Amino acid sequence: MPRGFGGGRGILVVVVVLALIWLGSGFYRVLPDEQGVVLRFGEFVKTTQPGLNYHLPTPIESVLTPKVTRVNRVEIGFRAAETVRGSAVRQIPEESLMLTGDENIVDINFTVFWVIRNAGEFLFNIRSPEQTVKAASESAVRESIGQIPIALALAEGRREIEQNTLRLLQEVLDNYKAGILITQVQLQKVDPPGPVIDAFRDVQRARADQERLRNEAEAYRNDIIPRARGEAERLIQESEAYKQEVVARSEGDAQRFISVYTAYKVAPDVTTQRIYLETMEDVLRGVNKVLIDKNSGGSGVVPYLPLPEIARRSGQPATPSTSSRTPTGGTTQ
Structure with missing residues (x-):
């Protein structure tokens, strides 16, 4: 140091300034989409929330700031890729073929969406987060599929499969203390295997006809x-x-x-x-009746033939020569 700087006093000032700079280096900022993970000599100590925070300067403590709001996705049964001609999907049968509760094989593609819930657990409790989520998701969906028949899985059971898989998967990851939150399990495809899909559809149509006839x-x-x-x-x-x-x-x-x-x-x-x-x-x-006064003594009585009535009943008109005459001395009714 030059003599005019003050000798030992100048050295002390420089040391103090350097110490202040060193202490000031412990301030750090966590962005809104991040979470701070404080390490003391490489060991996880605590997590900090977004904003201005402080940790002991390096090399005592250090901080990691992983993004915890980014939604990650894991594809199981297929892999989607962007090409020049558009998106392409590659099927992976060893992941997608599963056994249902009634011992039928079903081809399932699904996607799992997840975010970081606890950055400290996420960084230090699991070695490969994506592979862990993938393996646990495949196990959970196989367990869910194995509890329902294929007819239900192909129809109204899709929502039930998604809910059961999400619940089982979250339980597994919580037991691992993985610090991961599963936000959604989305089934992309639930079909019979390709080689038997035509025969299966024929069976489904026959069952639909049976149900229709039964109804x-x-x-x-x-x-x-x-x-x-x-x-x-x-x-x-x-x-x-x-x-x-x-x-x-x-x-x-x-x-x-x-x-x-x-x-x-x-x-x-x-x-x-x-x-x-x-x-x-x-x-x-x-009965038609003819009444004759007995006081007449029977004199002057002429037999009566009802020709008009006979002609009416037979449907023939009566001739003028076949007119009827009423008996004299009597009364006809």
């Missing part, structure tokens, strides 16, 4: 059974009404017979005459 039969049954029950109930009610009518009529006839018998015991002649008149009334009610 039609059920609809017919639901239509005909209530109608038959209603018809049976109507017949029962009509029979019951007829029974009551016959019983009431029989009871009335019996009561009328008893009344006539009682009257006959009191006045046999009058009752006999009454029964005769009522009987003749019933017999002659619908």
Whole structure:
């Protein structure tokens, strides 16, 4: 140092300035999409949130700032790649072919989306995060597929598979303390294997026809059974009404017979005459009748032939020569 700088005092000032610079180097900034991971002599100590933070200067402590808001994705069963002609998909059968609960093989492609939840655990508890997520995802989806039949997996069971896989995968990663949060499991394809897909579709169409015919039969049954029950109930009610009518009529006839018998015991002649008149009334009610006054003594009575009535019944018009004449001395009705 030059003599004019002050000798030992100048050296002290330089040391102090250097110390301040060294201490000031411990300030660091964590961006909004990052999380700070503080290391003390290479050992994980703590995590810090976005903003201005401080750690002991190097070489005592250091900091890593991985991006924790970036959504990462893992493809299982296929690999998508961008080419000059567009996107291309390469199938990986050893990952996509899985066994369902009813012992059928299904071809599944799915994608797992994940983010870093705890940067310290993510950096130091697992060696290869992407491979870990991939292996755990494949295991979880195989377990989910193995619990449902293939018909459900190809239809309305896709949502159930996604939810079960996400739950199982998150449990596995939490047990590993991987510091990873699974945000979504998305099924891309759920189909039968390629060599048997045509035969499988024929089976599915046959099952659909079976279900359709079964539904039609059920609809017919639901239509005909209530109608038959209603018809049976109507017949029962009509029979019951007829029974009551016959019983009431029989009871009335019996009561009328008893009344006539009682009257006959009191006045046999009058009752006999009454029964005769009522009987003749019933017999002659619908018959054409000719009444002749017996006081005429039968003189002047001419036989009557109803030619107009006969012609009307036979459909032929009556001729003028076949006119009818009423008997003299009598009355025709």
